[in-house]
Amino acid sequence: MLGGRNSFSKTDPDATFMRTKDDHMQNGQLKPCYNWQFSTNNQFVVNFTVTQTTTDTTTLIDHLKKYEELYGDYPQVATADSGYGSEENYEFLEENKIDSYVKFSYFHKEQSKKFKSNIFHKDNLYYNENEDCYYCPMGQRMNKSGTTVKQTTTGYKQFVTYYKAQNCTSCPLRWGCHKSPNDRIIEVNRNLEKHKQRARENLLSENGVKRRRQRCADVEATFGIIKQNKGFRRFMLRGKPKVEIETGLIAIAHNLSKIRV
Numbered sequence: 001m002l003g004g005r006n007s008f009s010k011t012d013p014d015a016t017f018m019r020t021k022d023d024h025m026q027n028g029q030l031k032p033c034y035n036w037q038f039s040t041n042n043q044f045v046v047n048f049t050v051t052q053t054t055t056d057t058t059t060l061i062d063h064l065k066k067y068e069e070l071y072g073d074y075p076q077v078a079t080a081d082s083g084y085g086s087e088e089n090y091e092f093l094e095e096n097k098i099d100s101y102v103k104f105s106y107f108h109k110e111q112s113k114k115f116k117s118n119i120f121h122k123d124n125l126y127y128n129e130n131e132d133c134y135y136c137p138m139g140q141r142m143n144k145s146g147t148t149v150k151q152t153t154t155g156y157k158q159f160v161t162y163y164k165a166q167n168c169t170s171c172p173l174r175w176g177c178h179k180s181p182n183d184r185i186i187e188v189n190r191n192l193e194k195h196k197q198r199a200r201e202n203l204l205s206e207n208g209v210k211r212r213r214q215r216c217a218d219v220e221a222t223f224g225i226i227k228q229n230k231g232f233r234r235f236m237l238r239g240k241p242k243v244e245i246e247t248g249l250i251a252i253a254h255n256l257s258k259i260r261v
């Protein structure tokens, strides 16, 4: 019944307990919910999926596959916020030649002056590609010390490499560098870093800035219209198949209301 979830509701076993923005009791009470995923084009709903996961990350691939089922091909362009920026998603977008503008979790933070001037942050350490090693703020070489394979909840395998400093004892910069009693070790996913670099270039390009602006006025506005303006705050039906039908009806009603004759 759980199907990989951590919770389900007794009144609707398909619904998962999630934290919502509505918190009338002001105690962070969890509520039985479904996770809605919408794709829009100029505020018209072009695709939707109803999922049972509490996070958005693992929903993107199935959402795009449903789009392909509906229209016979993947979209040419996809824009999404940082909740969708995972290695598995980037890989899928690349494999299917989708021009993507998908943020990753640190995208906005890394643009800040504070982040850029933090010489200790892993992302600001110098990487020598030819020799596959990092250099720490003291100029010490950090050699590759091992690799490991991690598996995400979807079974996707991530290859992680460790790089180790050689001697942190009595380093004058240790106060701000790390708290480990041993030499500093950093963990790097090279494939993810490659995807992040591509995403960064896309997002910061002229087109990327335009698409990021458009996303706010497109899909976010659609949710605003449906939830706030039209007052759709809870499903009337129970069970995922019925909730999907209800969502479809809402999407149709929304699209019809957008048509100006």
Ligand code: SF4
Pocket (backbone or CB within 6 Å): 136, 137, 138, 139, 140, 165, 167, 168, 171, 172, 173, 174, 177, 178, 183, 184
């Ligand atoms: S503490 Fe270690 S890793 Fe950090 S700057 Fe000093 S030598 Fe380099």
